[in-house]
Amino acid sequence: MNGDLANLFTADTLAFLAAALGRTLWMTFIGCTIGFVIGMGLAILRRTRAPLLAPLRWAAALYVETFRRIPFLVILILVLFSVQAFAPDLSLLGIATIAVTLAATAYLTEIVGAGLDAVPRPQVESAEVLGLSAFDTxxxxxxxQAWSVILPPAAAFMVMFVKDTALASHLGVVELAFAGKILVNKGFSPLAGFGAVLVLYALISWPLGRIASSLESRLAASRHR
Structure with a gap:
């Protein structure tokens, strides 16, 4: 065990773990950030009332309901075969990031939509009576008013997805979970290899979780002022 720990703190091993950590963070933050932006657009689209936009509203609803019900591992596999048919040179990390974006978009659309629906309807109607356009309203x-409802669960969702990106290892992406398996295959004990991965996941998730909790507390206090 002492030998494992000594080898674990070599420059090569630390660089290997840092690279795996970087891939985990890349998939999470890029995928969830793009998903949040697209999800905002879809949530707003689903609440429009223009008859001409009805087909787009139905398509958005179908997308959200479908991807919220498909396991993330299945999304990864579907994206792998779909993307490789059109872009065979795209890296596995890129394919996994696309899968994260698709899944995150579906869930974040619902989170944003719940925030928009939390705004009292009379306030929206009052804005319309005053002549504000839909965009200005x-x-x-x-x-x-919706941000205080949207941001805490959106941040919590991102923290959760840090751990779900471990499924990208099934595609061959060397993220944290796969890095632990590689270390064990190289001769490290499972306790040392996956223990290092556990520590790194904790170092990511704990501060992010604290930020999400702090954000929720502050925004909840602002809503009650």
Whole structure:
């Protein structure tokens, strides 16, 4: 065990773990950030009332309901075969990031939608009576109040997805979980190899979880002022 620990703190092993950690963070933050932006657009689209946008609303609803019900591992596999048919040179990390984006978009659309729906309807109607356009009502009335409902669960979802990216190892992406397996295959004991991975997951998740909890507390206090 002492030999494992000594080898674990060599420059090569630490660099290997740092690279795996970077891939985990890349998939999580890039996928969830893009997913949040697209999810915001889909949530707003689903709450429009223009008849011409009805087909787009139905398509958005179908997308959200479908991808929220498909296991993330299945999404990874579907994206792998779909993307490789059109972009065979795309890296496995890129394919996994696309899968994260697709899954995150579906869940974050619902989170954003719940925040938009939390704004009292009379306030929206009052803005319409005052002659504000739909865009101005969204910008000046709905979003300023909806952020306090949207951000805490969105941050918590991102923390959760840090751990779910471990499934990308099934595609061959060397993220943290796969890095632990590689270390064990190289001769490290499972306790040392996966213990290092456990520590790194904790170092990511704990501060992010604290930030999400702090954000929720502060925004909840601002809602009750």
């Amino acid at each position: 969204l910008r000046h009335v709905v979003l300023p």
